[in-house]
Amino acid sequence: MKWKKQYPHKDFSHTALYVYEGLFREWLQAYKFKGDYRLASFFRSDLRQAIRSLKPIDIIIPIPVSEASLRKRGFNQVEGLLEAASIPFLPVLEHIGRGKKQSEKxxxxxxxxxxxxxxxxxxxxxxxxxxxxxxxxxxxxxxxIFHAREVLEKEKTAQIQTLTLAR
Incomplete structure (x- = not known):
């Protein structure tokens, strides 16, 4: 709602599957920050179902991680989730940011x-x-997600939807 107020001309369509608290927060910390890659398959069914329920999609694009995060973790957590759910995607975006990670800000x-x-x-x-x-x-x-939208809009994508596991 806040983004719609700031950018009323933008068409926002976001879906979040869970609330980021309690057990989900613990799961994500074990998966993402402790590197328990086996946990990637835990939400595969819900992720597939959520994607099927959206408007038609041509390309699924995961948010990339920085080179530093990739070296530290050994994997991109979003790509891991999609792979575990057998959901095809294209790594269209490249992370070029510098400085602190979003989770540290x-x-x-x-x-x-x-x-x-x-x-x-x-x-x-x-x-x-x-x-x-x-x-x-x-x-x-x-x-x-808004940053990702901005660069995709510049390349004239027809429609952009967004999905996260949690909000």
Missing amino acids: KRAERLNSPQPFQIKEAFKEKIKNKRVLIVDDVYTTGRT
């Missing part, structure tokens, strides 16, 4: 963070006039 810092993504050259033509779904693990302020 306070709300105001997140909302004011600079654009951390760009589209990989090989995918620019593939996404034109396509209906895309951006997938991330957690929606906190929405800034990460």
Whole structure:
């Protein structure tokens, strides 16, 4: 609702499957921060069902992680979730941001963070006039997803929906 007020001309369509608290928060910490990759399959059925319930989609695009996070974790948590659910995706976005991770920032810092993504050259033509779904693990302020939307809109995607496991 806050993004709609700030950008009334944008068409927002976001779906979150769970609330980011309690057991879900513990699960995500074990999966994402402790590297328990086996947990990726835990939500595969719900993830598949949620994607089937959305408007038609041509391309699913996971939010990328920084090189530092990839080296530290050894995997992109969003790609891991999609792979575990056998959901095809294209790694269209590239993380080019510097500085602290979003999870280390306070709300105001997140909302004011600079654009951390760009589209990989090989995918620019593939996404034109396509209906895309951006997938991330957690929606906190929405800034990460909004950044991804911005770079995709510049490449003339036809429609953008977003999905996270939790909000």
